[in-house]
Amino acid sequence: MSKLIDFQTDPSRYRHWRVEYDGAVARLIMDVDEHGGLFDGYELKLNSYDLGVDIELADIVQRMRFEHPEIGAVVMQSGKDRVFCAGANIKMLGGAPHAHKVNFCKFTNETRNTYENSGVESGQHFLAAVKGACAGGGYELALACDQIYMTDDSTTSVALPEVPLLAVLPGTGGLTRVTDKRKVRRDLADVFCSIEEGIKGKRAKDWRLVDEVIANSKFDDFVAERAMEVAQTAKAGKDIKGIQLGPLDRTFHDDGSLTYSTVDVEIDRANGIATITIAGPDVPPPKGLDELHGLGDQFWMLRLARELDDALLHLRFNELEAGVIVFKSQGDPELVAAHEDFLFDHRDEDWLSNEICLNWKRVLKRVDMTSRSLVALVENGSCFVGVLAELLFAVDRSYMMDGDFEEDNRHVAALKLTPENFGPFPMSNDLTRLETRFLGAPEMVEEAKAEIGESLEAEDAERLGLVTFAYDDLDWEDEVRIFLEERGSFSPDALTGMEANLRFPGPETMETRIFGRLTAWQNWIFQRPNAVGEGGALQRYGTGKRGEYDRRRV
Amino acid sequence: MAELVNVEYDTLIPNNVGLSKDRRVQKALEKWHPGYINWWNDLIPREFQESLVYLRTTVSVDPKGWAKFDYVKMPEYRWGILLAPEVEGRTIPCGEHMGDLAWQEVPGEYRALLQRLIVIQGDTEPGSVEQQRFLGKTAPSLYDMRNLFQVNVEEGRHLWAMVYLLQKYFGRNGREEADDLLRRSSGSEEAPRMLGAFNEETPDWLSFFMFTYFTDRDGKMQLESLAQSGFDPMSRTCRFMLTEEAHHMFVGETGVGRVIERTCQVMKENGIEDPYDVDKIRALGVIDLPTIQKKLNMHYTLSLDLFGQEVSTNAANAFNAGIKGRYMEHRLTDDHKLTDATYPVTQLENDAIVLKDMPALTAVNMRLRDDYRRDASGGVGRWNKLIAKHGIQFEMVLPHEAFNREIGVFAKKPFDPDGKLLGQTEYDERVGDWLPNKADGDFIASLMVPCTEPGEYAGWISPPKIGIDNKPGDFEYVKLHMA
Incomplete structure (x- = not known):
C-alpha cells in the first residue's frame, strides 16, 4: 500500500455514490463500482466498500452541510438490486496491513459520527431505506442514520455476521450502537450478532433493530413521504443557499x-x-x-x-x-x-x-x-x-x-x-x-x-x-x-x-465507547491468529476453507 | 429398522419418514398444510381444480420408482414427504469432513449455510408453478395439459420436501422460513421469489417447454449437487426429487421437439426450403425455426444466471463443508477436497474473454455450469437431427455464455450469441435478431388457442410418439370440469 491516499474528491469524480437533490430531500444512492477499489486484489462486489468508497461518503456528507444547507432529509439507499450494502470488503481487509485496517475503521467511524450528528446539529436527518441484504458495515451505515426503514419482502434482513463469518467484530460502532443507541436487549443482541443470516421482517422491529418495517409495495412511497415530513420539519420555510467547497490549495x-x-x-x-x-x-x-x-x-x-x-x-x-x-x-x-x-x-x-x-x-x-x-x-x-x-x-x-x-x-x-x-x-x-x-x-x-x-x-x-x-x-x-x-x-x-488511555478521562459516551472498544477489542482481534493468521477466518474468507481457531480463551 | 421404502398413506401427509411417530414435525406440517392448500387453490384456475387429471402418484421410493396412475382432482393430490432409502454407513463425499459418517442432524456450525441452500432451492419450486399458472387455459392438447399439471403437482411436492427439511431440522427459524416460502410469490411487488428467472412470466407453451428443458435442468444440476450432501436427509430428499425432475425435462425436450417437428413438417408439405422465410412459415400457423432459436437463447441464458457468480465464496464454503458436492461427485477421481486444485474459469480482461486457473474450491459454480452446458447440449443435438431428417438447412445452437447475462463477469456486457463483444449501440440494434421481440411474442400468443378434444392437437405442435402410461392416442388425460 505505497500509493498516496488522497482524501480530496468532488462530485465529478465519484465512482460509488450518486446524490439526487429534490427540494429539501436528498437521495444518497450507494452504487459501488466493483472495479473501483482503491487498491488491487479485490472487487467491491455487492456494494461492499473500501476506504475509497468512504472517502466519497465523507465528501458528500461535508458538502451536504456547506453546499446544500437547504436539505433537511437525506435518504440513504442502494442503487443495486437485492443488496443494500454488504459491508466492508473482506478481501480488502484480509489483504490490508494492520495499520491500514485500523485507520480505515477509525475514519469510517468519524464519517458515521458526522452524519449521525448532522440531524441534531444542522437539521439534516439521515434516513436509511433498507431494501436487500444489509450486513455488517452495511448495517452500521444504517445504524448511524436517525431512522432505519426496512422493507418486508421476506428476504431483506439486517445482520452483523462478523463473529460467525469472519472472526472479527463490527468495527464501525455496530455492537455499541445496537445496545447504546437502539437499546436492543442484550440477550437479543447476542442472538442477532451470532447469526449470519440476520433478522428480517417484523421481528427486526420488535427487537428494535429497525424503526419501521413496511410492506414492499408501499415502501418507496412510505420513505418518500417520511423523508418529506422530516425535511419540512427540519427546514420549514427557510430559504438558504449553500456555498461551494472548491479544491484545496495544496x-x-x-x-x-x-x-x-x-x-x-x-x-x-x-x-x-x-x-x-x-x-x-x-x-x-x-x-x-x-x-x-x-x-x-x-x-x-x-x-x-x-x-x-x-x-x-x-x-x-x-x-x-x-x-x-x-x-x-x-x-x-x-x-x-x-x-x-x-x-x-x-x-x-x-x-x-x-x-x-x-x-x-x-x-x-x-x-x-x-x-x-x-x-x-x-x-x-x-x-x-x-x-x-x-x-x-x-x-x-x-x-x-x-x-x-x-x-x-x-x-x-x-x-x-x-x-x-x-x-x-x-x-x-x-x-x-x-x-x-x-x-x-x-x-x-x-x-x-x-x-x-x-x-x-x-x-x-x-x-x-x-x-x-x-x-x-x-x-x-x-x-x-x-x-x-x-x-x-x-x-x-x-x-x-x-x-x-490518558486523553479521554471522565465519563463515557456512546462515542467514547465506540472508539475505545474499537481500539481495545477490534484491534486486538485484528492481530490475533484466529482472524489474521494464515489459517484465520479473515484470511480464509472466500476460499471455502474454514478458519482454524486456537480454542483457548484469552 | 425397517426400510422405509413404502409410503404411509394412512396420515394426512403421505410419507416414508415415519411421520406418525414424529408428533412434533407432524404437527408442524399439519399446521403448514392449510396455507399450502390455500396457495394451491388461489393459484390454479377454478375449472382445473375441479377437473379430473390423470396423474402419477408415487407409492414407493425404491429405485424402480413405483407409481400409480389415476384420475385425481389436483387439490386432492397426495403431496407427501418422500426420501430415497437410507444407505447404511453413508459417508460425507467431499470437503474437509470427507470420509466421516454423513450427518443425520444439522451440524450447528453449518446451520445457516444449510438453511440458506434449502430456502433458495425451496423458493424455486412453487415459483415455477406460479409462473405457469395461466397455461392450462391455452393447452394445445389434453395430453399437454396433463403434463403441465403433473409438473405442477410435482413442483408442489418438491416444495413439501424442502419444507419438511426446514421444519424437521431447523427449529422455529425453519418454520418461519417455511411460511415465507408461501409468502413470496413469482413476480410479486410485495415479496418476489428470490431468483430472477423465477420472477419472469411463462407467457406461452413454447416458453413452458423451454423452461422445463433449460431451467428445470438447472434444478436438476442443483439437486444433483445437493444429493451429494453430507447432510443425509437432504441428500436422500434430493435423490428422490431427481427421479421426478427427469420427467420435467422429458416434457421440455419432447415439447420443443414436437414444435420443431411440426414446423418442419408443414414447411415440407408446403415446399418451403428456406427456414428464414419467416412470414410465409408463420402464415401457415407454425413457429419458424429462427424464432424457436430466439426462445432458446433467452431461456438458456436466463438459466445460466441461476448458477451465480463464476467465482463464489458461498459455493466454496458449501463444498468445503461437505454440504453440497459437485455433479456426479462419486464418479470424479480427484481427492474430493480441492485444497490445492485449480479449475479454469472464464474471466473478462480488458474486454477479452480469457480462461484463468482459479482455486477449484471457489470455482464450484463454474464447474457446475460447464457440466450443465454439456448436459443441455444433448437435447439440442436431438432437435437438430429432427430438422436434418426433414432436409432443412438449420441448426439450433446454444449461445455463447457471455451473451445476455445479468450475473457474473459478463453481466450487462453487449456480447452477441457468438461471444463477440459489440458496441452497445450495435447490440441494441441487433438484439431483436437474437432474443424474442414483441412481434415474436404476439405471434406465438396468437397461436395459443386451447385444444381440448381427446386426441387432438393444436396446429403448431405434433402429437407425442407415445402416450403417458402407454395410453392410446385419444386417451382423455384430463376430464374437464364444465362449470
Missing part, C-alpha cells in the same frame, strides 16, 4: 512536506516528526454576513479547518512513521480573535457561521483521535487563541517559550482564552477539553474562565495549568529536543495505548 514537495494556504506540514523522516504550522489570518474578518458568504470557502477559518483536516488524514494514512505531530502557529493573535468573534457572534442567525463552528468541532475531534504523540509548541510569534488554543488542550504535552529569546524579534509567546474554550468544542466524552484537563480540579476551569481575553504569557499559562512546561531561552532548545528524541525511542504501540 502542494506536495519531494521531501514529503506539504504546503496549504494556511497550513504547512514539514516531515522530518529521520526523526519521525511531522510539524504542522498554522498561519493566522492576514486580513481582518468580514464586515458582515454578505461578505462572509461572498468569501465562502476562502474565509480563513473555513480554509484552515479544511486544510488542517486534510493534513491530519494525510499524516494518518500516508506517513505512518511520523510518530510525533508537533503543532505550531504563527500570526496575529488579535486577528485570530476577531475572526472567531465574528463567527460566534453570528452563529445563531447564520447557518454558514454555525457550520464553520461545527466543522471546527469535528476537526478538533479528529486531532483527539489521531494516534500519534501530539505536541504543541507555543513559540514567540504564535497565535494560539480560542479555537487554536484548543489544540493546546488536545495534545499530549505542550511547551511554551518563556520570556525574551536572543535574536528573536517576534512578539512574545502568549496564549489567549475565549468563551469558545468553555463550551462549543466538546470532546467525544462530551466535556470541554479544559473540563477534561481539570477533571480533578474543576475550580481551575473557573479560574481559567476569569482570564478570558487576557494575553497569557508563560508564567500565567503555567500557573493556570494551560501548558505542560515553559522554558526560557537557555533551556528551550535542549528540553524540546530531548523530549522529542525520547519520545521517538519508545515503542509506538505502547505510546498509542498510553496516549489513548
Whole structure:
C-alpha cells in the first residue's frame, strides 16, 4: 500500500455514490463500482466498500452541510438490486496491513459520527431505506442514520455476521450502537450478532433493530413521504443557499512536506516528526454576513479547518512513521480573535457561521483521535487563541517559550482564552477539553474562565495549568529536543495505548465507547491468529476453507 | 429398522419418514398444510381444480420408482414427504469432513449455510408453478395439459420436501422460513421469489417447454449437487426429487421437439426450403425455426444466471463443508477436497474473454455450469437431427455464455450469441435478431388457442410418439370440469 491516499474528491469524480437533490430531500444512492477499489486484489462486489468508497461518503456528507444547507432529509439507499450494502470488503481487509485496517475503521467511524450528528446539529436527518441484504458495515451505515426503514419482502434482513463469518467484530460502532443507541436487549443482541443470516421482517422491529418495517409495495412511497415530513420539519420555510467547497490549495514537495494556504506540514523522516504550522489570518474578518458568504470557502477559518483536516488524514494514512505531530502557529493573535468573534457572534442567525463552528468541532475531534504523540509548541510569534488554543488542550504535552529569546524579534509567546474554550468544542466524552484537563480540579476551569481575553504569557499559562512546561531561552532548545528524541525511542504501540488511555478521562459516551472498544477489542482481534493468521477466518474468507481457531480463551 | 421404502398413506401427509411417530414435525406440517392448500387453490384456475387429471402418484421410493396412475382432482393430490432409502454407513463425499459418517442432524456450525441452500432451492419450486399458472387455459392438447399439471403437482411436492427439511431440522427459524416460502410469490411487488428467472412470466407453451428443458435442468444440476450432501436427509430428499425432475425435462425436450417437428413438417408439405422465410412459415400457423432459436437463447441464458457468480465464496464454503458436492461427485477421481486444485474459469480482461486457473474450491459454480452446458447440449443435438431428417438447412445452437447475462463477469456486457463483444449501440440494434421481440411474442400468443378434444392437437405442435402410461392416442388425460 505505497500509493498516496488522497482524501480530496468532488462530485465529478465519484465512482460509488450518486446524490439526487429534490427540494429539501436528498437521495444518497450507494452504487459501488466493483472495479473501483482503491487498491488491487479485490472487487467491491455487492456494494461492499473500501476506504475509497468512504472517502466519497465523507465528501458528500461535508458538502451536504456547506453546499446544500437547504436539505433537511437525506435518504440513504442502494442503487443495486437485492443488496443494500454488504459491508466492508473482506478481501480488502484480509489483504490490508494492520495499520491500514485500523485507520480505515477509525475514519469510517468519524464519517458515521458526522452524519449521525448532522440531524441534531444542522437539521439534516439521515434516513436509511433498507431494501436487500444489509450486513455488517452495511448495517452500521444504517445504524448511524436517525431512522432505519426496512422493507418486508421476506428476504431483506439486517445482520452483523462478523463473529460467525469472519472472526472479527463490527468495527464501525455496530455492537455499541445496537445496545447504546437502539437499546436492543442484550440477550437479543447476542442472538442477532451470532447469526449470519440476520433478522428480517417484523421481528427486526420488535427487537428494535429497525424503526419501521413496511410492506414492499408501499415502501418507496412510505420513505418518500417520511423523508418529506422530516425535511419540512427540519427546514420549514427557510430559504438558504449553500456555498461551494472548491479544491484545496495544496502542494506536495519531494521531501514529503506539504504546503496549504494556511497550513504547512514539514516531515522530518529521520526523526519521525511531522510539524504542522498554522498561519493566522492576514486580513481582518468580514464586515458582515454578505461578505462572509461572498468569501465562502476562502474565509480563513473555513480554509484552515479544511486544510488542517486534510493534513491530519494525510499524516494518518500516508506517513505512518511520523510518530510525533508537533503543532505550531504563527500570526496575529488579535486577528485570530476577531475572526472567531465574528463567527460566534453570528452563529445563531447564520447557518454558514454555525457550520464553520461545527466543522471546527469535528476537526478538533479528529486531532483527539489521531494516534500519534501530539505536541504543541507555543513559540514567540504564535497565535494560539480560542479555537487554536484548543489544540493546546488536545495534545499530549505542550511547551511554551518563556520570556525574551536572543535574536528573536517576534512578539512574545502568549496564549489567549475565549468563551469558545468553555463550551462549543466538546470532546467525544462530551466535556470541554479544559473540563477534561481539570477533571480533578474543576475550580481551575473557573479560574481559567476569569482570564478570558487576557494575553497569557508563560508564567500565567503555567500557573493556570494551560501548558505542560515553559522554558526560557537557555533551556528551550535542549528540553524540546530531548523530549522529542525520547519520545521517538519508545515503542509506538505502547505510546498509542498510553496516549489513548490518558486523553479521554471522565465519563463515557456512546462515542467514547465506540472508539475505545474499537481500539481495545477490534484491534486486538485484528492481530490475533484466529482472524489474521494464515489459517484465520479473515484470511480464509472466500476460499471455502474454514478458519482454524486456537480454542483457548484469552 | 425397517426400510422405509413404502409410503404411509394412512396420515394426512403421505410419507416414508415415519411421520406418525414424529408428533412434533407432524404437527408442524399439519399446521403448514392449510396455507399450502390455500396457495394451491388461489393459484390454479377454478375449472382445473375441479377437473379430473390423470396423474402419477408415487407409492414407493425404491429405485424402480413405483407409481400409480389415476384420475385425481389436483387439490386432492397426495403431496407427501418422500426420501430415497437410507444407505447404511453413508459417508460425507467431499470437503474437509470427507470420509466421516454423513450427518443425520444439522451440524450447528453449518446451520445457516444449510438453511440458506434449502430456502433458495425451496423458493424455486412453487415459483415455477406460479409462473405457469395461466397455461392450462391455452393447452394445445389434453395430453399437454396433463403434463403441465403433473409438473405442477410435482413442483408442489418438491416444495413439501424442502419444507419438511426446514421444519424437521431447523427449529422455529425453519418454520418461519417455511411460511415465507408461501409468502413470496413469482413476480410479486410485495415479496418476489428470490431468483430472477423465477420472477419472469411463462407467457406461452413454447416458453413452458423451454423452461422445463433449460431451467428445470438447472434444478436438476442443483439437486444433483445437493444429493451429494453430507447432510443425509437432504441428500436422500434430493435423490428422490431427481427421479421426478427427469420427467420435467422429458416434457421440455419432447415439447420443443414436437414444435420443431411440426414446423418442419408443414414447411415440407408446403415446399418451403428456406427456414428464414419467416412470414410465409408463420402464415401457415407454425413457429419458424429462427424464432424457436430466439426462445432458446433467452431461456438458456436466463438459466445460466441461476448458477451465480463464476467465482463464489458461498459455493466454496458449501463444498468445503461437505454440504453440497459437485455433479456426479462419486464418479470424479480427484481427492474430493480441492485444497490445492485449480479449475479454469472464464474471466473478462480488458474486454477479452480469457480462461484463468482459479482455486477449484471457489470455482464450484463454474464447474457446475460447464457440466450443465454439456448436459443441455444433448437435447439440442436431438432437435437438430429432427430438422436434418426433414432436409432443412438449420441448426439450433446454444449461445455463447457471455451473451445476455445479468450475473457474473459478463453481466450487462453487449456480447452477441457468438461471444463477440459489440458496441452497445450495435447490440441494441441487433438484439431483436437474437432474443424474442414483441412481434415474436404476439405471434406465438396468437397461436395459443386451447385444444381440448381427446386426441387432438393444436396446429403448431405434433402429437407425442407415445402416450403417458402407454395410453392410446385419444386417451382423455384430463376430464374437464364444465362449470
